Amino acid sequence: MLWHPFNQYQLNSEFPKISYGKGVYLYDIHQQPILDAISSWWVNLHGHANPIIAKAIYEQALKLEQVIFANFTHEPAEQLAKNLLPLLPGKMDYLFFSDNGSTSTEVAIKMAIQYFHNQGIKKNKIIAFENAYHGDTFGAMSVSGRGIFNIPFFDMLFEVIFIPIPTLENIDEILETCNQICKKQEVAAIILEPLVQGAGGMKMYEARYLDEILALIKKNDILFIADEVMTGFGRTGTLFASNQLQQKPDIICLSKGITGGFLPLGVTACKSYIFDAFKSSEFTKTFFHGHSYTANPLACAAANASLILTTSLETQQAWEKIENQHIEFSSMAQNHPKLKNIRHLGTIWAAEIEDSNSHYENPMSYIWAKKAIQKGVLLRPLGNTLYILPPYCINKDELNKVYEVILEILED
Ligand SMILES: Cc1ncc(COP(=O)(O)O)c(C=O)c1O
Structure with a gap:
């Protein structure tokens, strides 16, 4: 069954x-x-x-279906990095692979926390939006709004600072709250679905108020994680929703449309200053996260073919x-x-x-x-x-x- x-x-x-x-x-x-x-x-x-994506997968399957990505690289993954990174809002520098939307946000949260940890800075709080949905794994559930999707697990989710999505009416209050939060210097990152909260009910909100929050957040050395798992690849009328923002993300999560809907793939893109905080002779600064199918060549081939179609x-x-x-x-x-x-x-x-x-x-x-x-x-x-x-x-x-x-x- x-x-x-x-x-x-x-x-x-x-x-x-x-x-x-x-x-x-x-x-x-x-x-x-x-x-x-x-x-x-x-x-x-x-x-x-779609025959173009289907053909790309077929041809890749005849060449290389999978290889461990911890110690190897391959052409489809490198092509994807080369083609996708310059298109991302804020022009990202590194692509980290996982398997779906939830893992892409899970990776982003861990990346943000460890980015500070590796520099000897203790910042372990995350700001997220009420009613948000970032996935079903425990980290992703923790930064999602508390509600029907996660009731049985409330006690097990880590503490998150929730703020409402901004509107003309509440923006001043939110900025004041954020000001107070920032003073404590405990926050590593803010994670949000830019311009539309998807699973939370297709709730749409304006870029200008979000930009006000992000400007304040960024001034206080807090990373901006854009969860574009749903909004990515044109859904909001621009290639990414964050293209409509003045403030650009430090980390971007993508999945869903990335392969044109053919194969599961998640990516978390980041700026070079984040990657650099993990480069060290000390093993403890390594990013210990990876899935068996990380950067699966078939999924990458599908993503490359889909990206050509998407940007046409x-x-x-x-x-x-x-x-x-x-x-x-x-x-x-x-x-x-x-x-x-x-x-x-x-x-x-x-x-x-x-x-x-x-x-x-x-x-x-x-x-x-x-x-x-x-x-x-x-x-x-x-x-x-x-x-x-x-x-x-x-x-x-x-x-x-x-x-x-x-x-x-x-x-x-
Ligand atoms: C914004 C957002 N983030 C993350 C996820 C989780 O993605 P997945 O279902 O691939 O784990 C979703 C799924 O709907 C989503 O809309």
Whole structure:
């Protein structure tokens, strides 16, 4: 028997069986198409079974499938570093590999703490945002908001200083709180999802207020970790969400879209001053973190192929087209009696369903997901938050179909 993640079996124990995918569509074993409006948990960028990425993996598999990365290097990893690092906001210098989004944030937290430790500075506190989601491993859970995803483990999570996401109304208060926190000189890093909190309900916030916090934080020798696991690779309309910030990260976490949605891969990129703090004749200053499949050549080959597609003019034009269509739909739907807080950022569109509770465990999300599948669209609301986060190859008619299905279900 299979145990599926993030699923309450009492409410749902039936799963469409998918046999293949092509473009924005997944096809079940009865050949029924399902339009993937959420990029299969936000990983897919260029459509399912994209032939260019598939070919890159195949060709790499015939050459080298895996080699221990502790003492070896290989071309796909080096290519990825060479191509990706200069594109990252703040121009990063080093790439550290792991396997998924959670491990990329786990690595970032450890890197930040040990960066100070190696210099003889004791700073072991982290600032994070309320309602954040950084993954399911213990470090990642610790810096995530306390809630439904981690209730059984509350007592085991390390202490974190939480602040709310900034708005015009609360920014002065947050800055005052940060000022007080900074005085204690205990904080190693701030970790956050720039501009959109994904799993927390596609909560969007403005770059200018975040920049005010980051300017203060950076003045106080606190590292800025940008968790771009969801926002990376064009989701917010720029290659990375941090491109829209004045203040640039010291460490960036990436995963999900990095391989175009083909293979699991996490990376944590950092500036050279962080790497330099680990270079020493003392073994204790080594970064003792690594996974068996670190820098898997197949995943790196997929990432290289996906990066070429992502940085193409065609893809960047696709972000614009998707955003323009979201804008049109939002203005059409703005007076809908059952939708509130309609918003978009780049290719992400979201809204709340009026008068229903906003908790992730809201059973309505199961009902919605099921109805959408029956109408041929993959949607997976977060509580009462409906959202669309499509692969970039979606065309106008396909995106219109997603909007139509949303409106039809609202009518039910
Ligand atoms: C911002 C962010 N960070 C980290 C993660 C964890 O990634 P993974 O599910 O690959 O472990 C997620 C997953 O949704 C995420 O959205």
